Amino acid sequence: MLGGAKSYNMANNNITKTVVSLVKNLSIRNRDIVSRRFGLKSGRKETLESIGKSYGITRERVRQIEEFSLGQLSKVVSADSEIAKYVSLSKELLNGAGGVMKESELFKAFSGSDKESVINSSLVFILTLAGLPAQAGGPVRLSENESYHSLWALDKNSAESFKDGVSSLVVALSKNQKPVSSAELIPFVQKNGISNLKDTGVFLSISKELGKNVFDEVGLISWAEVKPKGxxxxxxxxxxxxxxxxxxxxxxxxxxxxxxxxxxxxxxxxxxxxxxxxxxxxxxxxxxxxxxxGYKAGTVKEVLMDVLKNSTKPLAKADLVAKVLNSRVVKENTILLNLQDSKVFSKREDGTYVLRKA
Structure with missing residues (x-):
């Protein structure tokens, strides 16, 4: 879901060559560690532990080398026009989607595929460098957690706005206690004072707490009305x-x-x-x-008994019929036949009914 942003297919671009050239600024070991951490060679990221074992160093030491290397590279990013081109393209996509995109959707828009690949890993690497403190104002990545899938935001403000917006919508829907149709979602958002939800479709694709059912209604994913389990x-x-x-x-x-x-x-x-x-x-x-x-379990006779038991006064035949019809889809004659059971119901002189005392 691109939220109106232009769709790009950059599968044949030179981003991998740009990244290879960039990491040449690092020592051989540091270059290898960074490449493996970001999946720049295979498209698949490696853990701190697996890299540490291959070098005989601790996970913490690998993390320190990664952090140091990224700090070094971030200083040369701003002077590289090729890198600036990819950052600019990504910002254009993010801006078109309202400031945030699910990471897999950004991949799909950038390379044509949301699968793990060297191209997508190279994009993450470049955007990570562009978002470091040395490059203030760059894109920001939020890692996957219990509330949302991994995503990229245009900047820090967009990231915070997304988190606040989704959190506010979850609270508002929880209070509403029922789903809202997609057509009514924007008015619902405005009514609840949520001003930072620009593209609700994008937010729904990212959030793990929100969902849409087959009737195009939005609610909490934990609700049976949104995600029926059986x-x-x-x-x-x-x-x-x-x-x-x-x-x-x-x-x-x-x-x-x-x-x-x-x-x-x-x-x-x-x-x-x-x-x-x-x-x-x-x-x-x-x-x-x-x-x-308002329907209650039981036979027609049991419903009649329940109605009279909960009434503070005797009830006329018409009132009894009306109350039973609120709980049962039956013919009026069926109700009247049950009411004739003199062992259970007593008809008073004024024509009203009460339960016969045991």
């Missing part, structure tokens, strides 16, 4: 979207037509999962609704 969650999501009770066969069809995955949901499996999950309530013959809609 048949139960998928049933919950489609039923909530329909906003009315559905037969279990229809729920299975909705799961399969929504496009969660290529694997089809079995009708009987769906029915079994609905029965086992307290989020779903049987409200009619094969019809299921959500308990959060």
């Amino acid at each position: 048949v139960r969650d998928k049933a919950y999501l489609v039923l909530k979207k329909e906003n009315k009770p559905k037969h279990f066969t229809e729920i299975a069809k909705l799961i399969n037509s929504t496009g969660f995955s290529s694997r089809k949901a079995n009708i009987q499996t769906v029915h079994n999962e609905l029965i086992k999950d307290s989020r779903f309530v049987l409200v009619g013959r094969g019809l299921y609704g959500l308990s959060e809609w």
Whole structure:
């Protein structure tokens, strides 16, 4: 996701030659250590430990050599027009994406591939040098953590703005307690005073805490409504979207037509999962609704008993029918037939009903 930035394919550029020329300023050992740490030869970075073992030195010593070498090279970066060209191109891409990009997306825009490669490793190396204190104002890399994937920011301010923006959006959505449609996301962001989210698409691609569901709604990735984990969650999501009770066969069809995955949901499996999950309530013959809609488990008679038990006064027949219909999809006659059980319900002289005392 490039957030509107121009797409570049620089796979055949001379960035690797530029980097080879640059590291010649280092001693042979230091050059080898830096090259292996950044993957400048193979495209794959090596650990401090593996490099240390090959030289018979500690991890800390390797880190010190790396830091010293980068400090040396950062002093000559500003005078190299070739390096300046790649830094400028990267800044253009980052700026077009709102100031930040997921590292893999930057790779794809720069070289045409988001896979490990010498070209992509060379870009990281150049941008790392450009972002050192000696080159104030250069791009900044944020390493992957529990909250977001590794990314590059236009500068330190853009990096901080990204972290603050994502954190604020997570808090706002947590308080909202439900996903927000993509069409309403910008107004939602503005309403919550979050001013540093320029391109929400880019932020969603980077954040590990935010996600978008099949209905184009944004929320927390931990929510079943955003990332359903199984048949139960998928049933919950489609039923909530329909906003009315559905037969279990229809729920299975909705799961399969929504496009969660290529694997089809079995009708009987769906029915079994609905029965086992307290989020779903049987409200009619094969019809299921959500308990959060006010539906309660039990037979029509049990619902009638529950209504009267929780009422502070006797209830008229019409009131009882209305309350049961809020919890069940049944015919009125079914309710009236159950109400005729004189062992359970007592009809008063004024026509209202109470529970018969044991």
